Amino acid sequence: MHIITANRLADGLVVFRSGNGRWSQIITSAERLEDETAVEAALEFALADVRSNRVVDPYAVEVVIPALGKDPVPARFRERIRVNGPTTGHSLARPRKRAA
Amino acid sequence: MANETARLWKDGGFRPNPWQDWPEDGALEPLDPGTDALVPLERFVADPDVFLARKGRLGVRVAAGEDVAVLAEHLENIALIALEFPSFADGRNYSAARLLRERLGYDGEIRAVGDVLSDQIALMRRCGIDAFLVTHGPTRAALQGGRIPEVRHYYQPVSGPEIEIPAGSRPWARQPAA
Amino acid sequence: MYRYDEFDQAFVAERVTQFRDQVARRLAGELNEEQFKPLRLQNGVYLQLHAYMLRVAIPYGTLSAHQMRKLAHIARTYDKGYGHFTTRQNIQFNWPRLDDVPAILEELAEVEMHAIQTSGNCIRNVTADHFAGVAADEAADPRPYAEILRQWSSLHPEFLFLPRKFKIAVTGAAHDRAAIQFHDIGYEVKRNEAGELGFAVYIGGGQGRTPMVAKKIRDFLPEEDLLAYSEAILRVYNLHGRRDNKYKARIKILVFETGADVLKEEIEAEFTKIRASALRLPADEIRRIEAYFAPPAYAIALPGEAALAAARQADPGFDRWVASNVTGHRAAGHSIVTISLKPIGAPPGDATADQMDAVADIAARYSHDEIRVSHEQNLVLPHVATADLRSVFDALVTAGLATANAGLITDIIACPGLDYCALATARSIPVAQRISERFAETARQADIGDVKIKISGCINACGHHHAGHIGILGLEKKGEEVYQITLGGSGDETASIGDIVGRGFASDDIVDAVETIVDTYLERREGADESFLAAYRRLGATPFKKALYGAA
Known part of the structure; x- marks a missing residue:
């Protein structure tokens, strides 16, 4: 199973493409693509959003669903870090003052 | 290529481009003797006399990485040197332009041909390039609209000896010519 | 410190305006990502794993308290409240919005800072010895030359589209703290027999997937020829450096494939032709730039040694901090004073906005307003009266910045690795954190002495693992992080590239492996005077291999 991810152009944050064509920071709503045809079709839509300058660098990420009703979890650890943020246990970080 | 004429930017406007590329060896239709011919450097250097004897003007096309010093003895007979930029990221011919202007004293047209971003035009001009035949649409639009981004304070003397370095400023830094 | 004049200020302001326009064109869709990328990179903006990253230049690692406060303000206002000091004496912000970057650059310009050429295939921020101007072993302060090089290289029209990035470092001391032999050009300021200032010139050093120690091509270049020689090197590289393979595009490969002697001849031939040009530096201009870097007016003959000795005796914690x-x-x-940014278990090189403000306050009060960033990812207060050391220590304790480990085994260099970097293949920071925790005990650190551990999260070697006494390279194998160890690297004047010791270690085993190496050193050293590097050079890899992999 795959989902489509990218970075939002204006703020650079990691986003996931949902079935209704929206891009969300929350992985829960990411469209779950069962086969290659579905992935290719979704990537086509994503590239259209690149051309309309909403997102950059879209690609498909392989995921598994650990249990019924749970969020998708990427198969590669690189992608898990990308979803969950740095693993450095950073006590320093706090939200940006300037939000979207 | 018909639309080439519309794409040459020189002296503040798009100009007709009378130059024709020299055909590959063995081509069926050689150029008319009176045509202005743009000859690949390698081809020219292999047999300069053939091209110097033609009636039309002589231009030389320089691929990125070719050594322009081999043209030194012929420069007064060369009306145009076209420097190729196969990709905006290939910066070799910036050096070639400076060598032509500053070391070899070439004062004919130096034309950038190929992939040039609008943000590179000002840099190229400082290196001595004075005409542009570019593939990138937005760059042509920027030239047309007079929207060429430029930082007009320079830290390097690059344009040759004729521009005086103002006294009292850092010698490696100077304002642009007014 | 160097202060911008009107010319510099106008230059940076114009550049900010230009980038504001480029960002607007990008957001409006007039530039696509492919076209925008080289432009944003030349202003230090990357797209990383989680967000954009902005790298701000700290020329030769020198900044004022005022500038540090601005960095704190940027961290607080536009980022998540912290910044990361890098091995190239810069600072990186990990979470800025692209549409905020023009405003950030404008704020930086207010304090004479910028992000110009902190990325891209151009001449990068020029680095220098972090003890420049105050080191006891110096021939001359390297920073005036670094500043001249900074100006000359800023938007140099001929050299913005080089085959690959280009790094220049300058040191003024024979003991090299700036790792000049791992740079594309390394300049060592020195005096010739007649007592005149000039440079030994090294070219073609670098790390990455093909590490090389630089070759010396000039034993003495007169001071006035600095820019002409630099321009000759850059021109030869721009024309002849490989562009067919980005992994073979650095000047080190050109030096290697052409041969240092042949390349030197080409450079010298080019130099001869441009030597007598406007690039020749007039002595009075050099002296004028030098004046900016004149030492502050130190109070004369401050007492302090006796009081210091007493204070050290009274407080073992203070004593250890002074020692390291x-x-x-x-x-x-x-x-x-070196301010360690390596608290036990914390990400190397990170500082919070509050800590940056605290350092600024301490520098304003005790260090003539000046701060340095070291390539070892620490901060330095270069001008502290010995009598004030106790007060400085107390203030640093309050800010959580008094870790007594500079130059010790927990003073680890690490690249951001897979926690932040889009190119990384494995994490680096968590490995540094775990090693730091393992060796936390202060007496043990003091006993182990000078061991430099350097960790990179991919083959590009931003964590300088090739130059680590113990180098660690994180790779991905079959979906798992694997760490390869090198031993015996060094970035000083005896520069060497570490030897790969054997097969890699799983993430769970890497800290044990490092401990095994350290224990082997402690067993085999000839005494506490013999450093890790000296012992390794005497013993070779064999005893370490045996300890790690058993007799094979």
Whole structure:
């Protein structure tokens, strides 16, 4: 199973493409693509959003669903870090003052 | 290529481009003797006399990485040197332009041909390039609209000896010519 | 410190305007990502794993308290409240919005800072010895030359589209703290027999997937020829450096494939032709730039040594900190203080906005307003009166910045690795954190002495693992992080590239492996005077291999 991810152009944050064509920071709503045809079709839509300058660098990420009703979890650890943020246990970080 | 004429930017406007590329060896239709011919450097250097004897003007096309010093003895007979930029990221011919202007004293047209971003035009001009035949649409639009981004304070003397370095400023830094 | 004049200020302001326009064109869709990328990179903006990253230049690692406060303000206002000091004496912000970057650059310009050429295939921020101007062993302060090089290289029209990035470092001391032999050009300021200033010139050093120690191509280049020689090197590289393979595009490969002698001849031939040009530096201009870097007016003959000795005796914590983090100063009664950004278990090189403000306050009060960033990802207070050391220590304790480990085994260099970087293949920071925790005990650190551990999260070697006494390279194998160890690297004047010791270690085993190496050193050293590097050079890899992999 795959989902489509990218970075939002204006703020650079990691986003996931949902079935209704929206891009969300929350992985829960990411469209779950069962086969290659579905992935290719979704990537086509994503590239259209690149051309309309909403997102950059879209690609498909392989995921598994650990249990019924749970969020998708990427198969590669690189992608898990990308979803969950740095693993450095950073006590320093706090939200940006300037939000979207 | 018909639309080439519309794409040459020189002296503040798009100009007709009378130059024709020299055909590959063995081509069926050689150029008319009176045509202005743009000859690949390698081809020219292999047999300069053939091209110097033609009636039309002589231009030389320089691929990125070719050594322009081999043209030194012929420069007064060369009306145009076209420097190729196969990709905006290939910066070799910036050096070639400076060598032509500053070391070899070439004062004919130096034309950038190929992939040039609008943000590179000002840099190229400082290196001595004075005409542009570019593939990138937005760059042509920027030239047309007079929207060429430029930082007009320079830290390097690059344009040759004729521009005086103002006294009292850092010698490696100077304002642009007014 | 160097201060912008009107010309510099106008230059940076124009550049900010230009980038504001480029960002607007990008957001409006007039530039696509492919076209925008080289432009944003030349202003230090990357797209990383989680967000954009902005790298701000700190020329030759010198900044004022005022500038540090601005960095704190940027961290607080536009980022998540912290910044990361890098091995190239810069600072990186990990979470800025692209549409905020023009405003950030404008704020930086207010304090004479910028992000120009902190990325891209151009001449990068020029680095220098972090003890420049105060080190006791210096021929001359390298920073005036670094500043001249900074100006000359800023938007140099011929050299913005080089085959690959280009890094220049300058040191003024024979003991090399700036790792000049791992740079594309390394300049060592020195005096010739006649007592004149000039440079030894090294080219073609670098790390990455093909590490090379630089070759010396000039033993003495007169001071006035600095820019002409630099321009000759850059022109030869721009024309002849490989562009067919980005992994073979650095000047080190050109030096290697052409041969240092042949390339030197080409450079010298080019130099001869441009030597007598406007690039020749007039002595009075050099002296004028030098004046900006004149030492502050130190108070004369401050007492302090006796009080210091008593304070050290009274407080073992203070004593340990002085032993590791305080260095002898050129001026009597003064000291150089290293502020460790390596608290036990924390990400190397990170500082919060509050910590940056605290350092700014301390520098304003005790260090003549000046701060340095070291390539070892620490901060330095270069002008502290020895009598003030106790007060400085107390203030640093309050800010959580008094870790007594400069130059010790927990003073680890690490690249951001897979926690932040889009190119990384494995994490680096968590490995540094775990090693730091393993060796936390202060007496043990003091016993182990000078061991430099350097960790990179991919083959590009931003964590300088090739130059680590113990180098660690994180790779991905079959979906798992694997760490390869090198031993015996060094970035000083005896520069060497570490030897790969054997097969890699799983993430769970890497800290044990490092401990095994350290224990082997402790067993085999000839005494506490023999450093890890000296012992390794004497013993070779064999005893370490045996300890790691058993007799094979």
